Amino acid sequence: MDVGVIVKAALDVNVLRSDPSGRISIESIPLVISEYDRNAIYEGAKICESTGGKLYIYSVLTWGPMERKLKDFENVIREALALGGEEAFTVVDKSINSSEPMYTSEILAKLISKYGSPKLILAGEASTDMTSSTLAPYLAAKLGYNVATFVKELKLGDGYVEVLRDADERLERLSVSLPAVVSVTGEINTPRLPTLIQIRRAFRKPLHKFTLADLGLSPIMSRYEDYKVVTVKRKNVIIEDESLEGVADKLIEHLIQEGVVKR
Amino acid sequence: MKVLVLLDSNKYVSDIHGFIMKAGFSDASLVAVSNVEVSEGFDKVYRVGDVSSDILVKLGSEIGDFDLYLAPHSKKCIEALSFYAGSRGIPIVTEVTDFSIDEGRIYRNILSGRGLVSYKFTTPMAITIATGKFKGSISKTPEIINMDISPSTQLLSTEEKAFGGVDIENADIVVGVGRGFKAKEDLDMAFELAKVLGGEVGCSRPIAADYHWLDEDRWIGISGKKIRGKLYIAIGISGAPQHIMAANDVKVIVAINKDKNAPIFEYADYGVVADLYQFLPVFLERLKTRLGV
Numbered sequence: 001m002d003v004g005v006i007v008k009a010a011l012d013v014n015v016l017r018s019d020p021s022g023r024i025s026i027e028s029i030p031l032v033i034s035e036y037d038r039n040a041i042y043e044g045a046k047i048c049e050s051t052g053g054k055l056y057i058y059s060v061l062t063w064g065p066m067e068r069k070l071k072d073f074e075n076v077i078r079e080a081l082a083l084g085g086e087e088a089f090t091v092v093d094k095s096i097n098s099s100e101p102m103y104t105s106e107i108l109a110k111l112i113s114k115y116g117s118p119k120l121i122l123a124g125e126a127s128t129d130m131t132s133s134t135l136a137p138y139l140a141a142k143l144g145y146n147v148a149t150f151v152k153e154l155k156l157g158d159g160y161v162e163v164l165r166d167a168d169e170r171l172e173r174l175s176v177s178l179p180a181v182v183s184v185t186g187e188i189n190t191p192r193l194p195t196l197i198q199i200r201r202a203f204r205k206p207l208h209k210f211t212l213a214d215l216g217l218s219p220i221m222s223r224y225e226d227y228k229v230v231t232v233k234r235k236n237v238i239i240e241d242e243s244l245e246g247v248a249d250k251l252i253e254h255l256i257q258e259g260v261v262k263r
Numbered sequence: 264m265k266v267l268v269l270l271d272s273n274k275y276v277s278d279i280h281g282f283i284m285k286a287g288f289s290d291a292s293l294v295a296v297s298n299v300e301v302s303e304g305f306d307k308v309y310r311v312g313d314v315s316s317d318i319l320v321k322l323g324s325e326i327g328d329f330d331l332y333l334a335p336h337s338k339k340c341i342e343a344l345s346f347y348a349g350s351r352g353i354p355i356v357t358e359v360t361d362f363s364i365d366e367g368r369i370y371r372n373i374l375s376g377r378g379l380v381s382y383k384f385t386t387p388m389a390i391t392i393a394t395g396k397f398k399g400s401i402s403k404t405p406e407i408i409n410m411d412i413s414p415s416t417q418l419l420s421t422e423e424k425a426f427g428g429v430d431i432e433n434a435d436i437v438v439g440v441g442r443g444f445k446a447k448e449d450l451d452m453a454f455e456l457a458k459v460l461g462g463e464v465g466c467s468r469p470i471a472a473d474y475h476w477l478d479e480d481r482w483i484g485i486s487g488k489k490i491r492g493k494l495y496i497a498i499g500i501s502g503a504p505q506h507i508m509a510a511n512d513v514k515v516i517v518a519i520n521k522d523k524n525a526p527i528f529e530y531a532d533y534g535v536v537a538d539l540y541q542f543l544p545v546f547l548e549r550l551k552t553r554l555g556v
């Protein structure tokens with residue numbers, strides 16, 4: 001059975017850049033694969049291997065400016081292909097410059113129904129940059145698919161998937177008829193690292209790029225958002241001494257002085 | 264203003280009411296859809312069997328249109344509210360932490376807690392609310408309407424998670440453990456430290472979710488619990504933003520890590536660069552002597 005995975009090129013949260021006023025410069029933050037999308041790809045690859053299906057990667061470049069982000073975006077897609085994707089369908093358009101589930105889902109829905117329309121679409125439980133967890137269910141509704149989110153175990157049946165999903169206080173085992181969109185947690189599997197051969201092969205796999213016009217969609221209204229850095233001032237004191245006893249004593253004195261440990 | 268609230272637990276009513284008050288919508292008509300008994304605070308309550316993904320889609324034609332769709336940021340509510348928003352093509356913003364009436368803007372964190380973004384509040388809109396940020400109560404006695412809806416997905420069985428009943432969110436002192444610990448037994452050192460200090464033990468996501476060494480109510484992070492006490496001692500934790508940003512409101516952060524380049528030191532007030540297996544026994548002994556316990 002063919003499976004689709006929606007993969008996000010997410011802002012690298014470990015490389016935050018901002019101007020002196022505290023505004024985040026989205027334009028200069030590099031993009032990396034959204035962490036839990038690797039789990040989604042691996043889960044999809046396993047299904048395709050056992051059923052002899054094809055694994056499609058779908059992605060929309062949501063962060064601008066396009067010219068500056070294109071190289072990182074392509075690297076993310078190549079990584080997705082190295083991890084098991086067979087063919088990638090992507091949308092890259094100058095008019096897209098923010099990551100809003102409403103728009104992203106509309107574009108993905110168009111892309112998926114036009115190219116491949118697999119009956120099972122996998123996603124990560126949350127993207128590393130937006131962490132909104134809305135994309136999978138929003139997209140499911142747009143496609144007219146069923147949905148299950150925060151899935152920790154996935155088993156393919158005949159015309160359905162059986163999933164174990166996290167529902168905060170408890171776990172629920174559900175049978176979800178296909179077609180469906182399923183978002184997976186970071187614990188569903190341990191993604192394998194791609195081998196050198198897989199990385200090299202990924203460069204020969206088809207990577208399609210479409211604009212909004214190609215899909216018959218109109219340009220997206222650029223909704224300017226104000227992104228600010230959250231700053232928390234910390235003292236950043238590294239405690240040093242010749243002996244561990246000395247370090248421990250100094251730490252204890254600091255904590256007593258701060259009034260957080262009472263003697 | 265007509266507000267629809269989706270609820271999968273009673274414990275979120277105060278968060279929801281707090282948000283509504285902060286937003287200045289206290290006079291709004293409030294309708295709830297819930298699978299639990301809600302006896303107060305709404306004009307009308309539709310009782311359903313389950314907050315399934317398509318519950319609002321199935322109920323929609325029955326209960327009509329609203330200006331604002333609200334839910335707590337719980338996993339089932341995120342799913343059902345997003346699915347509904349998708350079916351209607353209305354914007355959704357999740358885990359909202361603030362509302363400014365003057366600016367008509369709502370706020371949420373991005374970049375795993377390192378950034379804050381604002382959105383213009385428009386209607387209709389769907390919003391999930393960060394829990395623990397708002398508190399309020401609106402008194403109303405609802406009319407209860409029982410609904411019989413069969414969801415598109417079939418619930419086969421449920422498993423209760425094990426919880427120790429620990430409340431790290433309101434603990435004054437938390438000792439956090441991460442993958443620097445090599446075996447479950449070694450966490451005893453952390454438990455002893457917590458005991459000496461009068462605190463609780465918390466952990467990073469892998470300790471709870473991958474290894475299952477500790478219950479999930481000890482999981483600190485953007486997908487776990489936020490902490491806000493006076494002291495957090497993070498031991499063998501690298502300091503991924505998804506973890507440490509949930510400790511932003513803690514007064515003093517101490518990090519113990521053997522890697523001097525670990526990001527956790529950037530987020531700490533006091534750092535100790537040492538192997539926890541060597542440092543913790545010494546620290547414990549000195550602490551006990553100093554505190555006379």
Ligand SMILES: Cc1cc2nc3c(=O)[nH]c(=O)nc-3n(C[C@H](O)[C@H](O)[C@H](O)COP(=O)(O)OP(=O)(O)OC[C@H]3O[C@@H](n4cnc5c(N)ncnc54)[C@H](O)[C@@H]3O)c2cc1C
Pocket residue numbers: 035036126127128131440441442443444466467468469470482483484485486487488498499500501502503504505506519520521522525537538539540
């Ligand atoms: C969408 C999303 C949500 C997430 N939500 C959360 C969340 O809520 N909470 C969370 O914690 N994580 C979360 N994560 C995962 C997060 O990114 C990190 O992977 C995780 O926090 C790492 O846990 P850790 O620090 O225990 O392990 P590691 O990153 O492996 O760090 C272990 C640390 O221990 C140190 N160490 C090793 N041995 C010793 C020793 N003997 N003595 C002293 N130090 C030692 C190492 O130097 C290292 O720094 C999330 C990720 C994503 C993508």
Ligand SMILES: Nc1ncnc2c1ncn2[C@@H]1O[C@H](COP(=O)(O)O)[C@@H](O)[C@H]1O
Pocket residue numbers: 006007008009034036037040058059060061062101104108122123124125126127130131132133134135136
């Ligand atoms: N621009 C995008 N292109 C493709 N997939 C995406 C995109 N944004 C989000 N996703 C998918 O949706 C998941 C959840 O993202 P989010 O709703 O932003 O938390 C991610 O883990 C991806 O699988």
